Amino acid sequence: NAGVMQNPRHLVRRRGQEARLRCSPMKGHSHVYWYRQLPEEGLKFMVYLQKENIIDESGMPKERFSAEFPKEGPSILRIQQVVRGDSAAYFCASSKSGTDTYEQYFGPGTRLTVT
């Protein structure tokens, strides 16, 4: 049973370009969380999605950032017009349910570097 998959693992973008980060949840999981982690800091919640629905995006900047989880295919976190401050590790996690009884399984992360 494959775990949570994220790609790319490393992404380099110049300022002003777009970054697309993909997350395929574990088989059977329909709930996806996205987190951002700066070096030597904790994980900051960005967005929680179910298939075709954004449930909670309270942690996501209102501009330049968007997320989706289509019926078919991976969840995508999109960052438009990247700036140096967007450089971070972005982790997605999936769970079986959105209720409070299921643990989150994290992917290996995408390390975004903005030059």
Next chain:
Amino acid sequence: GQQVMQIPQYQHVQEGEDFTTYCNSSTTLSNIQWYKQRPGGHPVFLIQLVKSGEVKKQKRLTFQFGEAKKNSSLHITATQTTDVGTYFCAGRFTSGTYKYIFGTGTRLKVLA
């Protein structure tokens, strides 16, 4: 706002010594989870606590959830070099949101 504080930020111990990290919330939590992240790795789920006063053990690790469900602790007995990493707590608040708020983490270094 809803915050989860974690102390200490760093801890260096000699191999064989015990280690404890503490997690405190400003408001009551619905449940709390603990994760371990190795350097360069991703968070890995360790345990979940749901009930007030709950205590769970995993070999050398003991997890506690406070009576008021506002604090939690992770204690490691007789640390080993394999325990190196950052330990995070993650709390879900009773206000009905689905998101988890992660603590700032405690980075553990074990000296052989």
